[in-house]
Amino acid sequence: MRRVKKNKHNLEVGSEIERSDERIKETQEVFTPQDLVERMIDEISVETLQDPDSTFIDNSAGSGNFLVGLKNRLLQYHTEDYVLNHMLYGVEMMEDNHKELCTRLGVSTNHPHYVCADALKYDYSFNSEVRLEDYGLGKIPKPKDYTPPAPNKDPSEASLNKFF
Numbered sequence: 001m002r003r004v005k006k007n008k009h010n011l012e013v014g015s016e017i018e019r020s021d022e023r024i025k026e027t028q029e030v031f032t033p034q035d036l037v038e039r040m041i042d043e044i045s046v047e048t049l050q051d052p053d054s055t056f057i058d059n060s061a062g063s064g065n066f067l068v069g070l071k072n073r074l075l076q077y078h079t080e081d082y083v084l085n086h087m088l089y090g091v092e093m094m095e096d097n098h099k100e101l102c103t104r105l106g107v108s109t110n111h112p113h114y115v116c117a118d119a120l121k122y123d124y125s126f127n128s129e130v131r132l133e134d135y136g137l138g139k140i141p142k143p144k145d146y147t148p149p150a151p152n153k154d155p156s157e158a159s160l161n162k163f164f
Contacts, residue, residue, distance in 0.1 A: 015063040017096050027094065031062045037069040050077045054087060059119040061090035064101035067114075071105060080106075090114045091122055 019029060032040075048054050058066045067090050074083045084107055092098040098116035102109045109116070112127035 015097075015100060017063065017100055029062065029094070029097070032065045034065060034069065037065050040066070041069055041073050044073075049074060052078065052082070052086070055089065056087060057089040057091070059091045059122075061092040061097070061101050061114070063097050064090070064104045067101065068104050084111075085113065088113060089126055091117055091119045091124075093118050 015031060023029070056067075056070055058064075061067055067088055071080075071083055071088060074087060078087065084105060088105075090101060090113065092101055092114075093116070095116055098114070099109055102111065102114055105114065107114060115122065115126065
């Protein structure tokens with residue numbers, strides 16, 4: 001079996017997964033460098049980080065750079081158990097990345113907050129029933145005969161005027 005050389009990008013972001021240039025080109029995997037992660041987290045207010053009701057999601061979690069950085073910052077204000085089970089969520093499409101993400105966070109690969117799924121198709125339920133009444137919206141039944149409107153196929157600028 002031919003050994004795949006790690007791409008230089010992978011060395012810079014700390015991932016242990018060997019990704020060829022071809023894989024990166026095919027999957028568009030580009031991981032956020034740790035210094036940028038720290039700068040992004042610095043932009044979150046201390047009040048938001050301290051608020052136990054705050055939640056954070058990375059819907060293209062990769063190997064977890066952003067979630068690991070955020071977990072470490074949140075540990076200044078909350079317990080690890082609380083952060084992992086109530087504040088952080090992640091979605092990652094590639095199985096090997098998902099496994100590395102979970103390992104780095106210290107959770108099992110079947111943890112309901114960190115799922116292996118296509119972010120464009122995932123329902124974001126994180127294995128729990130979404131209850132609208134929890135958000136003050138009451139029970140809103142979905143009409144049985146509902147048909148979504150057809151997409152606007154008129155590319156003219158005039159068709160966009162209703163949005164401005």
